[in-house]
Structure formats: structure tokens, C-alpha cells
Amino acid sequence: MAVREGLLAVLSGGPRHGYQIKTDFEQATGGVWRLNVGQVYTTLDRLERDGMVTLDDSGESKVYSLTENGEQELARWWEAAPLDEAPPRDELMLKVLTALDRGRDHALRVIEAHRTVLTSLLQQRRRRMREEGPLTDSLATQIVNDALMLRAESDLRWLDQCEARLQATS
Amino acid sequence: MAVREGLLAVLSGGPRHGYQIKTDFEQATGGVWRLNVGQVYTTLDRLERDGMVTLDDSGESKVYSLTENGEQELARWWEAAPLDEAPPRDELMLKVLTALDRGRDHALRVIEAHRTVLTSLLQQRRRRMREEGPLTDSLATQIVNDALMLRAESDLRWLDQCEARLQATS
DNA sequence: ACTGCCATAGTTACTGAGTATACATACTCG
């Protein structure tokens, strides 16, 4: 349920219609998260049903606006940190864990393969960031790239740690 | 599509029935990822439809086994690193990005709130890991905890970096 | 012996996330 709140956030900048919400959302995320139009409209339908937005159908196009409820919901989302939530299912983690079930050696191979790819991916991103980033990228894009790189670094560190733990038990 | 492959991975350990697949999967992930039974069976239905597993209905309970196709698919999944994939939608990132759209100050408040919570969460996990971990936890649980802590650290570093970038543009 | 609880085993119906595609109109570039 993140797109839902994302759309509310866009609408907090003022009423707009579906297509515009989509493009605004994509721009806010520096273009990394594309939205399918269909998803926007169905999500808006649900938001309307739940009293978070209202629809003005009278003009040419359908214009959505935030309601009081919607604003409160949005404010809660921005403030609230997800303390108790179950950790998001992570594909890399799942791969290693299931591979581990099939034996230490298999897990080590999976770790190695992913480390190689992740490393080169990270280097590419670093280079791109150094060369073009500061000149061409918006603040949003820079922030997104920071996140992607830090995430990749953290994944790599984790792979190393997994390997260490596996070798300790051999 | 991670549960799908997760179930295949469990089945690669030998034929078993739905409920057992569920419990095995949960055990493999150190108990952090619970599966709803319904999801297991519907996913197995799709896997059967796609020729990844076969169902033996003759006995008391329904026993699923991997097919050739299923094994190949699974091997591909374990080997292949997701190079070109779109970055996973991350709730924290989305919060900060949309908040940024509503103004620098708002973004700074959101960052600050999340940093506080994340920091204490991380400390809790660190303490738990130091005190109980090595004695009671399985290898899977330890590995999962590693991932959660590294992820939290990376998120914190990212929040710091966001703040720095925001203050640089003020 | 009975009762209630828990684990095992499976089914069904539902919501929500996400994709593909169809169908308009309008602008714009060669």
C-alpha cells in the first residue's frame, strides 16, 4: 500500500486529474518508478470509495481532490514510522536462504554469482553519478540514486557476512 | 514473483504436500516470513498449470513434486541476478520523495522522525543479536537478522545523506 | 469420559497490486 499514499501525496499539491497524477508521481520519484495508468484509476476509485478523495465529474475531465480524511491519512503516513511491520520480502535474501537449505556449497555459489553482478552494477552507478549526476540530475533523481547505491552496498556487505558465517560452520 | 520460486525451492528437497511446503518455507526463512495457507495452494495451482510441478492426488493427501521444467526454472532463478529490473518500490524512499515535493522543511521533518525510530529499532536488534543470537538462533535466523540490521543501517545512512543534500540547497 | 484446544490439511471468496490493451482527442513535426 505505497502507491495509494503516493497518489494522496501528489493530490496534496492541489486537485488534478488521473493522468496528471500519474505523471506528477513519476516526476516526483525522479522517473524510476513508472506507474501503469490503469493502476492509477483503479486506486483512485478505491480512494474515492474510502472517502479519501472526491471526484468532480462536471467539467471536461475528471478532477480529483483530497478530502479532510485523505489529508489526515496522508499526514499519518508521513509521520508514522513502520515499527512493527513484517520485514518486506526481499528476493535476494530469499534466494540465499532457500539455497542454504540445499546445502552450503550451493548457497556459496549463489552468493558469489550475485556479488559479481552487484559489484559491477554498483560501479556503473557510481561512475554515472560522478560524471553526469551533479550536472543533469534533479534533486529527486540524486536522492534516488543515493538510495540505490547505498542499498547495493548494503546487499554486498550482507553477502560477505553470509559467506563468513557459512565458512565458520564448515 | 518470489513466493513462487520459494515454493519451488522447498520442493527441490523432495515431494511434499501443501501444508508441509508452507511450514518448510517458513522455517527456511527463520520464521520472519509467514505464508498464508491459501496463497500456498493457489500458487501451487498456478505452478501445476505452468508445468513446474505435478500433483499426485491418489493417496490421502495431495503430494506435489518438481518437474524437469520446475527444476530448470529454479536453477535459473538461483543463478540469475536481476540486472535490469526496476528498483523495488521502497516505502521510506517514497515518503521522503513525496514529502520533498511538499517543501524542504516538510521533508526534513519526515527524515528526522524516521531516523529516530530506525535508530532505536537498530539498537534493539543489535542488543538482541549480541545477547541471545549466537546461543538460540539458527543459521537462517542469524542471516536474516544480519540483513535486517544492514538494511536499517543503510536506510539511516541514506536519511543522513538526504538531509545533507537538502541543507546544501537551502 | 468428555470437553476444549491445538496442529495438520485443504478450500473458497475476497481485496489489492500491477499489466495489457483498447479507445478516444489533440498537438506537432517532417
Next chain:
DNA sequence: CGAGTATGTATACTCAGTAACTATGGCAGT
């Protein structure tokens, strides 16, 4: 002027995930 592209909306579909139900067998306590 026509082809392509941007804007705008709608609908049908698959997959992910949850809730709630049935049913059976064991076993713990009274």
C-alpha cells in the same frame, strides 16, 4: 497532410496476499 506522440479514460486480466471456513486427529485437564 499524415504519422507519430502526448493526453485522457476505461476495462479485463493475472498475481499477491488475507480471512474465514471445513474437517480430522491427538492430547491435556477436569
